[in-house]
Amino acid sequence: MALRFSITMSLDGYMAGPNPSRDEPLGKGGEDLHQWAFQASAWQEEHGGSGGTEGVDSQVVRANLEGIGAYLMGRNMFGGGIPGGGEGEWDESWRGWWGENPPYHVPVFVLTHHPRESLEMEGGTVFHFVDASPHEALDLARQAAGDLDVRIGGGPATVRDFLVADLVDFLHVVQVPILLGRGVRLWDGLEGIEERFAVETVSSPSGVAHVTFTRR
């Protein structure tokens, strides 16, 4: 029943590069952030590939995928940068970035001021579009998740809203030693939140550091 999330960020604190587009949904340089995961066997398995390493990175990827009964997501993550996807009235032909079989396989609650009909995808993913506060959206997601956890899928603004509302029980930050220089930051305005958490850091041979925050 915990609310948790996992994010990857550059050493200078960016979760995505500048100028996200249909071709580069993570912005310029943003995909480099996630190389650590692409090399992990758990990520390859999940995405229909094979190979990869079975070390701490892979174990972390696997832990992040397990035990999730519902997701929360900001509208900008569902369609940011796409006309009729990221803001304003919907272009209802936009069904997310992930094709007809998205990697969620559970209900996903997309926060938006423009509700639309739910989208039932293949593989168990159902996108629900709700105009709700973080508290209200979390209640909906918890009901859908049953005994399992709720995970925030992103993006940064949504993650920040839930952190500010003090609703997050566990967060996992992957710190990647690259410098993007510009882009989307998570942290601004969150000073001192570490005091609410027990913090651990574990480095990986891939060069990333996994920093976990567990609610005290």
Added chain:
Amino acid sequence: MALRFSITMSLDGYMAGPNPSRDEPLGKGGEDLHQWAFQASAWQEEHGGSGGTEGVDSQVVRANLEGIGAYLMGRNMFGGGIPGGGEGEWDESWRGWWGENPPYHVPVFVLTHHPRESLEMEGGTVFHFVDASPHEALDLARQAAGDLDVRIGGGPATVRDFLVADLVDFLHVVQVPILLGRGVRLWDGLEGIEERFAVETVSSPSGVAHVTFTRR
């Protein structure tokens, strides 16, 4: 003969908190950044204390202190926030933050547009005040250092100037899992510099991650 430096920063990328003053030279919250070092036995030894732990943090502190023949330092680090210390004409009664026996014990070249007479302190530290470009200042420091390395003592603007000029051979970043929210950032405008370095990350039980950049 390498040029190197070591800095500590918060998870949100700040090297010091906001509003540095005579009482809080590292700004609000800035001293929290350095708890990892205060707990290390090498730091305690260096500062006349005792005790502390002898793990990776202490080994890193010791390595950072060894083999240094000269320091480079920005004027703001020498006297920032002090009237007549940090900018403009000098108040020559200001002799730095560190008392009469500063923890350098070698020549320290302070970059300033307002040269003044050198200050010979106790314990081998001599502050030289030079109006020079990064290249010129490094030449001076290298001559003084002989076969030993030159270390940049700080602060952020000076570190950045030397990184931009591509003069740095080794940098050590201590990433501390706290969020300062505001303050002095190092990274802005340095995107992609990791490509010039081999990067390694090692975590410590203290919760910090040591990220090292070694010139390729």
